[in-house]
Amino acid sequence: MDIKRFFEPQSIAVIGASRDPNKVGSAVLKNLIITFRGEIFPINPFVDELQGLKAFKSVASVKKKIDIAVIAVPAEMVLNILKECEKVKIPLAVILSAGFNEIGGDGTKKEEAIKKFLSKAKIRIIGPNCLGIINTDPNFNATFLDPNSKVIKGNASFISQSGALLSAIVDDASTNDIGFSKIISIGNATDISEADIIEAFKTDEKTKVLALYLEGLNNGSDFLKASMEFSREKPLLILKGGKFKSTSGAVSSHTGSMAGDYKAYELAFERAGAISVDNIDDLFNFMRDAAEMVINSNEVIIVTNAGGAGVVTTDHITKIGLKLAKFNDKTLNELAKALPKEANIHNPVDMVGDATPERYRDTLEILVQQNKPIIILFSPQEMSQPLETAKQIFEVHQRHPNVPFLSVFLGGARVEKARRFILERNMPIYQYPNEAVSMIYGLYSYYSHRGRTFKIISKDKAKYKDFKLTSNTFGIDAKNIFDSIGIKSAKGIKLTSEKDLKKASDFVGYPCVLKIESNLISHKEKVGAVIIGIKNDEELKEAFDKLSKSAKEQSISKPVFGLYEDVNKFGENKVEVLVGAHRDPQFGPMIAIGLGGIFANEINDTTFLLSPISDQDIDELKSSKLGDILQQATSQSVFNELISYLLKLDKFMNANKTVKDLDLNPIVLFNDRLFATDFKIFV
């Protein structure tokens, strides 16, 4: 995608420009007339003039170079119009028309036809079913947003998958002094995708921050690749809608049900180094300020003229996982000299209620030496001078531009002018302390992530076989597959009749465990499909009879049984771990590890790692709480072996594309060994 060509047009044609003020083709023409300094060509075969401009019968009749065609004709006409546009060498069409894939059926067919045409054509398209595109420098608004909505010039570009939400965001943004560089309503993204735009904006100098409103994706790996590259250069913000949509079908694997729909997005955003926000107000704050400061410390300084505000801010800092900076003796001495004796010279620094603008200045001059982000709280009290204080804050910042200053002016009308003074100088200013804290947290995460290298682990050089599985596989059959890729499991053997019992028990030894190997039974324990702690031939016979009866009762006509060694014989103090994998339709395999057995259902602490697993992922896992528990529970060599299973499963999932989910639940850890004891593969 050629940013210069698409966002600095000399001329724009509006195809389907309309006389009816309620029509999309009228609104977009009006917006262009208001904002665009290049040539505008309204195309409408039935009129000669529109909103004061000469109208043309077709793009062919314009006879001049056209840089962008904005298309607002009914869906059934779009393909022909596109062909006309290509003929006169228009490089980009923005298709506002709806009635395509989003309505299914016939609409999908129309979109397929366009796709087919595009595969051989030179023209590129944005949309269909989109609101249009905007640039603020040079200025043009090729959308059918309400012409009364202002779009302020700024540093943030914005890509939205929802046109309706975009109109609200643009309106809200202008009311809140949030500026934009470029806005793209992406619509159905038939041709130009989110990934294309992210890639193009990486080198766009006017885009200092990129914000996305996402609901879904057509191609996860393209998106991930473009995002990772973008965020190495500039902050990438994502507001994801549809995080908690309930999964459509029933999920049979533990791992799949714990992953849900959003987990892969979460992991992908993390790997991409994106800043994930939950609310529109957070999005705005980041859009405005993310390019204004670099935050390399998770230790925060708070300075306030109201103790209570310092207390509330400290709470937010602690809750989100940041820390209060500690001061050394030199700083404390300087603060003690500068501040009255009722003041608190420790962080959060309380300059007390009668703090003058000069006291703010002197205190800040001391605190900037720490080179850490400073949250400057101001509460309007009887002696307070809001505007003068704002001026002093600005001046100190001018002298120390690399120290992040995040001002929070509490209150309403009394501090309005002060807030505006700071805002107009492009310094971060917030109404409530939690906003400043979120900002520091998000930018610290961003900058600390950006510095990291991402190294795929490939110690295990083995090539993995594709088993070409076409049906769900459980028990011994699944165990054999895991055995073959080097995952240690309890001894086990399949049997179908009573006469196999002796041979089987000779092989696995006592004590042993007998199971019905049916994929019909998911919660084995609950329906009596497992008998553990079998100590001798007699008990085994008894168990076999019991399970045979149980199988019959459950209408399993030819039951298959699995006899396994009972790993309890290997000792005490065992911990059960769940290891599994889930294939996300967008982002591919995720490997899971968490507490197993009864804990797997109840404690939602399972960690997911996106394939391919990196050294970073493993380091984080090792130093996580789960890593701590496991390293306390077993020896280092067993822990390392367990970790190696994650890498093996990563490779296995990549080699076996038919596998959707798998569960090894539990893998039982002893101090000196480990065994997988239950095996499920879902296709």
Next chain:
Amino acid sequence: MDIKRFFEPQSIAVIGASRDPNKVGSAVLKNLIITFRGEIFPINPFVDELQGLKAFKSVASVKKKIDIAVIAVPAEMVLNILKECEKVKIPLAVILSAGFNEIGGDGTKKEEAIKKFLSKAKIRIIGPNCLGIINTDPNFNATFLDPNSKVIKGNASFISQSGALLSAIVDDASTNDIGFSKIISIGNATDISEADIIEAFKTDEKTKVLALYLEGLNNGSDFLKASMEFSREKPLLILKGGKFKSTSGAVSSHTGSMAGDYKAYELAFERAGAISVDNIDDLFNFMRDAAEMVINSNEVIIVTNAGGAGVVTTDHITKIGLKLAKFNDKTLNELAKALPKEANIHNPVDMVGDATPERYRDTLEILVQQNKPIIILFSPQEMSQPLETAKQIFEVHQRHPNVPFLSVFLGGARVEKARRFILERNMPIYQYPNEAVSMIYGLYSYYSHRGRTFKIISKDKAKYKDFKLTSNTFGIDAKNIFDSIGIKSAKGIKLTSEKDLKKASDFVGYPCVLKIESNLISHKEKVGAVIIGIKNDEELKEAFDKLSKSAKEQSISKPVFGLYEDVNKFGENKVEVLVGAHRDPQFGPMIAIGLGGIFANEINDTTFLLSPISDQDIDELKSSKLGDILQQATSQSVFNELISYLLKLDKFMNANKTVKDLDLNPIVLFNDRLFATDFKIFV
């Protein structure tokens, strides 16, 4: 506290009224002149006139009935002034003067002297070190807030422990159209406490909602009692500052360290039925709207003209723990008839982008039949009519006033008039969906809690002995205490020398566990102070020698040992549970239960129950995830016995006031029995 007398004064004296406009005594007089219709008596011995009013030398020289004395003289003069006020029978003094307990030392002495005087006097005081008090009906502002700050009349009363934060909140509130009934800056609360005011406001008809900004409390149980009674009548909101203050001393018990400082407040707020908010903006929303609607359902209906907004709102609903309401066939049919075919008739109902005011009206008329809270989303799009839509929403609500309508008008300037239209009709209106969701969640929690009865459990009728413990008690000594109150523990015996070994092992049997019983060793396992799985005399001798050497190395001169049965002999599949107790300085004992052993450190899932434990607490525990895990791990009878231990410890903590913390970590659960295996009591 007599609300009528204190908040509907006929006359107010300002003692320390000053000519200097920078003085507190000048600002408060100015505020009174602006707001108060009764008689004002400035008291200043050095002038005859102040701000146009006749000044008096003293309260005695006024010779008229004075309802409130506002005192703004230096700290050292306050006591004498109070005495003069009492002499002329002024019932209430509001002491603005600072320089008391908050500065320590001399100030504390001055406050003690006032306290002593008050114990025999009839006058009551608010403060000292406070900002003053305000009523809006009848109107008076007896604070030294900036006289430019407006205070709007409303339904919410507000108590603040921070004067500085209060000034910001009042200013912010008036800018955001948030009204107040009464405001009290409580200061040091030497006499009239938070609890007194909460109790008084319970019957104040003009206070429909009460909001508190709290940092700490002088008397937790008074506060809890007053709050519980208040919230049975009206919503009580609490914004707590200082939730995460790090504990001052080192905490030696697991239970204590997990409880932290805030846990007891959290439990107390929950028991009080208060709505706990984290941010000032949430506080404002609840202050404005909590009295406007009753929410009895956790199933929410969403109706929108923008799919994306519906998606984002659904995320917030799911994340916070509410549900989307499901529609029956009748409703679906009606919606299908009323809406265009592109619409989504399932919840969240998407009326699509061209939704007219009439479409909002018709859809709402169908949805109100469900009698569930409705979030009405509006995104300004090209066809949208914000104000007309607001009018239709209002009219539907007029016809169905008991159905909660929470309108969210996204956008900025384009929806400003519509927002104001709804706001002025006292209907809930928000800028972002998460605000509406928080409101429903908070009010649903409030109303579902309010309906509940709270019954102290007292099945265990035994009287508990006060052991009068004066030092930390561990191992066998502590075990004996727990044994005596009926908590089952592993067999164990104390020994000091090698010659006791035979007798001890005869008593506990093999396998057994040998421990050094020293309070110097907190993480026994890590320093080799425990040897488990001892199988015979020989191994026991070896273990004894090893631990004796270890004790010597750690400079424990006369080591005491404990020999315990090794409960591992009782079977497999055990779960380790931590049970403990912690005494909060404000709210008394809290009893803790969570996963024990290696999990206790890492998984912060421990549940705390505030003493006295109620049937409600136990029901919630049983249906919690922890309850599920434990009931899966063991039999019902063992689970019930474990629960009974919580009640025993509750009684024990109440009988033994010297005990600060205790840990039983772990209690080991088998299917048919349980044992406490480690014992610590801290005083």
